[in-house]
Amino acid sequence: MKIAARALTLLLAAALPLQPAAAAGDPEAGRELGYTCLGCHGIEGYRNAYPSYRVPKLGGQMAGYIETALRGYRAGTREHPTMAAQATSLTDEEIADVSAYLATLGAETVEGGGSSPAPFDKAAACAACHGQNGISVNAAWPTLAGQYEDYLRHALKQYRDGTRKDPVMTAQAALIAEEDLEKLAHYFSRLEGLETTLPE
Ligand code: HEC
Ligand code: HEC
Numbered sequence: 770m771k772i773a774a775r776a777l778t779l780l781l782a783a784a785l786p787l788q789p790a791a792a793a794g795d796p797e798a799g800r801e802l803g804y805t806c807l808g809c810h811g812i813e814g815y816r817n818a819y820p821s822y823r824v825p826k827l828g829g830q831m832a833g834y835i836e837t838a839l840r841g842y843r844a845g846t847r848e849h850p851t852m853a854a855q856a857t858s859l860t861d862e863e864i865a866d867v868s869a870y871l872a873t874l875g876a877e878t879v880e881g882g883g884s885s886p887a888p889f890d891k892a893a894a895c896a897a898c899h900g901q902n903g904i905s906v907n908a909a910w911p912t913l914a915g916q917y918e919d920y921l922r923h924a925l926k927q928y929r930d931g932t933r934k935d936p937v938m939t940a941q942a943a944l945i946a947e948e949d950l951e952k953l954a955h956y957f958s959r960l961e962g963l964e965t966t967l968p969e
Contacts, residue, residue: 794832794862794869802863803870804968806855810871813965823917828875828964833908835868846934848927875964886959891949895957898937903960914962921954 806827809815815824827835841847842856843864859867885902892903895913900906903914913921927933928942929950945953 794836794865794867796866796869796873799863799866799868799870802859802867806867806871807966807968810966811968820923822919822923825920826916826963826965827871828966829915829962830872830912831905831908832865832868832872834905834911835871836864837909838911839864839868841933841935848932871966874966874968885961886956889952889956891945891953892956894944895941895953899957903957903962912962913957914960916958916963918954918958921957922951925950925954 809824810827812824816822817824838847839852839856839859842849842852843859845853847853856864895903898906898910899913903912905912924933925942925945928935928938929945931939933939
């Protein structure tokens with residue numbers, strides 16, 4: 770089972786071209802811009818007004834995924850007025866730099882294997898990409914461990930209703946049984962992992 774999951778991961782990594790050869794960002798160049806982001810992402814438990822859910826934790830998320838998400842808001846495959854406004858004002862280079870900067874904050878927390886909730890068998894289907902402990906196996910994919918439960922729920926619902934589009938996750942979300950969606954969000958939020966991104 771473990772081997773099969775690994776083989777699947779390798780297969781997917783080979784089959785899915787990720788971002789068009791993004792140059793590695795410069796964390797120092799992204800620092801100043803990063804402070805703007807911390808105005809929301811750096812406040813523990815800060816909420817999106819409507820609908821009400823917590824602003825996602827970025828501490829421990831890898832640069833590749835932060836970039837993927839920002840490009841999604843900019844391209845409109847993710848719908849969120851504030852984040853779209855933020856991302857649209859950024860060049861490719863700024864996106865790479867600010868992602869590299871934010872990835873330097875809280876990165877040491879993402880080891881996994883800490884306190885765990887009761888195992889949930891439906892989460893096994895997610896492990897090939899999001900990792901055995903909810904810690905992503907690919908820099909361009911999100912770590913789910915420790916993310917706010919309400920944000921995970923919100924994101925899953927968006928993949929299902931099409932307001933967030935991703936070829937891989939849209940297909941995955943469609944396979945989740947209605948009664949499992951909230952349980953999956955609960956399970957991953959309880960794993961040890963992400964933290965609120967705080968300035969150094
Ligand atoms: C006004 C508050 C606010 C500011 C400022 C802000 N964000 Fe966000 N950010 C949010 C909210 C709310 C979401 C969730 C949006 C959604 O539902 O898709 C989000 C989502 C994200 C995500 C997706 C995370 C995930 O796990 O899917 C990333 C990455 C991100 N923001 C990066 C940034 C960066 C980089 C900046 C600075 C350039 C920034 N944000 C500035 C409020 C903010
Ligand atoms: C084949 C790989 C793959 C599998 C399997 C998979 N995912 Fe994903 N998941 C992704 C990718 C890629 C993204 C980022 C998509 C994007 O850019 O919006 C993602 C994004 C997410 C997000 C959004 C996180 C955030 O921070 O915004 C959630 C929540 C999620 N997945 C939950 C799950 C759950 C629950 C399962 C199992 C039922 C699952 N995924 C299975 C690849 C996968």
